[in-house]
Amino acid sequence: MNATTFSPQEVLKQLQWRYATKEFDSGKKIPEDVWKVLEQSLVLAPSSFGVQPWKFFVIRNPEIRHQLVEHSWGQKQVEEASHLVVLTIKEDVNSEDVDIYLQRMSEVRNTPVEKLQGLGDMVKGFLQQPPNTFDKDTWSAKQVYIALGFFMTCAAMLEIDTCPMEGFDPAKYDEVLGLKDKGYHTVVVCPAGYRVPSDKYANMAKVRFETEDVLEYVD
Template sequence: MISTVVAPDQVLQQLNWRYATKKFDPNKKISAEVWKTLEQSLVLAPSSFGLQPWKFFVVDNPELRQKLVEHSWGQTQVVEASHLVVLAIKKDINDADVDHYIEKMSEVRQVPIDSLQGFSNVVKNFLKNPPVKLDEWAARQVYIALGQLMTAAAMLEIDTCPMEGFNPIKYNELLGLTEQGYSAVVVCPLGYRAADDKYAALPKVRFPTEEVVEYI
């Protein structure tokens, strides 16, 4: 029998426990230790080429979070949750971003930068001829990071609510993202569900496995 760090049934239990939390308990806060783990789940998220075309903005300012409610379709999770993360793409990714990444790779792996030239060329050629618009490609990477954040949160019994129901233009404006070269893609409040959130007890509605998974 192959041993695992976490029991398979425990993983499924936590994934079933997770739901898109509609109402958070504003009095319950994520501890610094747990938050550090969640923060690192974002830092460690995989991306195409490992390029990390993103930045994650944690909105701590209560007044700023209150201003975001009207630009979030009135969803109060953005103020009730313990933490609010705005996941954003880096706009206009270019060769300079690749060079920055290659320099970091050379430093971390302690290899000559010249030995990475071939890989650098591959990535730069991709940026010149992407299969989709670069902003769309970057957004896909952001969703990978979102998935990792939500899974890590579920394993720690931290509630989340991924949100696309917001006005990115207003978010960019209020948070000063545009001048930094970023644009909001998706928002994720994190915290602890309120005891009276009626959605917590609802069973998940999922199609049968055989309908969504096919072995070829």
């Protein structure tokens, strides 16, 4: 497989190859250069307004990962995978967060921050006086799932296995990782690494509805 260019057939093949890995080879680690690409897939993920209301914690401490198994319904993936990513939201995103984002935009694009005031006022207005059905934490969580999708897709293209997980106690994760004091809250976790050949789920056919049942063209 060409490392820089993928044919449509190759992309589809990797999407078929991917599955929610249940058993990871604990002795096999993701090479550093490959991990750096996956790291950047999280950094480069898009978000609403570009605000990035998140932080991604990569848990490397084996004792902490062992402790998290108990709070993950006993699922060993969080301990056995090469890497464990905990995707969190920043609690109560506010105007100060927007100002930090605008300052970063000013630096990256070499644009006076004063020229970004219109954008800033729009985003702040959305956060301060949102639609009636709007909940900031729910909105932030939706952005996190975009990043998760980026991470998993890039992993599949690099033949790195992943297992997105909601089967855990978010409050316990926050407690173990000390996230409350940092102003973050766990939303979803994703172990990444390499499957073991004995994982019976690896070769099971994907059960998906027919394309025409889930996709409709409106001309």
